[in-house]
Amino acid sequence: MIDPSLIRNRLHETAEILARRGFTLDVAAIEKLEAQRKETQTEVERLQHERNRSSKAIGQAKAQGQDVAPLMEAVGALGDRLKELQGQLESIQSELSAILLGIPNLPNDSVPVGAGEEENVEVRRWGTPTEMDFGPKDHVALGANLGMLDFERAARLSQSRFMTMSGPLARLHRGLISFMLDIHTREHGYTEWYVPYIVNADSLRGTGQLPKFEEELFALRCGEDERQLYLIPTAEVPVTNLMREEIIEAGMLPRRFVAHTPCFRSEAGSYGKDTRGMIRQHQFEKVELVQLVRPEESYDALEALTGHAEAILQRLGLPYRVVALCTGDLGFSSAKTYDLEVWLPGQQCYREISSCSNFESFQARRLQARWRNPETGKPELVHTLNGSGLAVGRTLVAIMENFQDRHGAIHIPEALQPYVGGMTKIA
């Protein structure tokens, strides 16, 4: 959520900034609601003040044994008027907050302005796209040849967009998770967490998946229970929510958390996209980096965090590029995002494998995640960041496709071999 005071004090300026990312703010509607809100709230508070004063007077008169009947009569009429106005105020405020919750974050000034994906800006490349003197296969063909990757059986168990892995390939997948976690915890200063994979609506609101993106989620209902729970679409949700409604002492910042979790996405509205292979699945594993930092440090932290994700690709020897998303392609909650795209020989293109974002105070405001600023002594919102470090399934795809040989064997990068019991290739 953006700072509500922007709506009150700098509405037009805010609308202009939002226009950069292609979002139209209904300025007229907000101005009208705001005027109503102000008037109603002022009146409600005036009446409450009056009531409080009168009630106090009744108490005092009673204590002195005076007759309170006339006093009570005077106050009686207040109640109805107050109740009516409070009802009005409530409905105005819920309208306003619905608008507010639907407003995306303001892009940072350093974000390139653009309408969509095509206008993203490549920042740097690492490595060169793998050349092969034979026709490289994609991971689907490689996996099928090895007999270790199966989409058809998974569809029978569940539905489309699921898969099974078996044998050494499954082990490689598992090893990747440990590999990533070890690097982030040992070398990048992250604390490892184990967290719930099922969360409530408040958590999803906190990180911005709700109310706007409910159709992306798998919702659970348990027996008679009325409460709605959801499978997490990313570890970002439980991990960032760890600090919900907390006030962090300044000395504890920055906080760096890493967690491996499965992620569940309904992929509504992506029917035609990436239907082949394990690029876009309903269920996948991800190692997620989350940071909570002082506001003035968040852009340095974004560079660092992006570097942490890049380190994994570099260790594995996977060629990739870093792309700065333009304003039109920015996620709802993000102020600035770098995507890491890995080279996939099977598709002859770069594909997203990590997305690293600075949310500034957008999530923190919803979460009420704060720190105590020693300069002011007051609790202030932290800035939150996260990034995949990395998407495990896509990393596996990248390894399969980049390190295949002409016989269809997969060679395991040296850095990874200790994590798969010294195995050097899968054939």
Place this chain on the structure above:
RNA sequence: GGAGAGAUGGCCGAGAGGCUGAAGGCGCUCCCCUGCUAAGGGAGUAUGGGGUUUAUAGCUCCAUCGAGGGUUCGAAUCCCUCUCUCUCCGCCA
């Protein structure tokens, strides 16, 4: 799943319809005193929102005692619903 107990400020803990945004203690901050240390004395110390203001400070109002509703002129206190925590029993990886 059954039975019971509980949830109050950074922490502990009182309060059982009105003078309680909340006693007392601990912690923390500042000041005084004490040649060091220990001890002692004094003051301060929740959060969110509105109005005023260019904005802050200030002033002022409102809300908040797990959450939501209700009763009442008035609720931390009474009633209802929910959530969470603890203890015992059962079950279980």
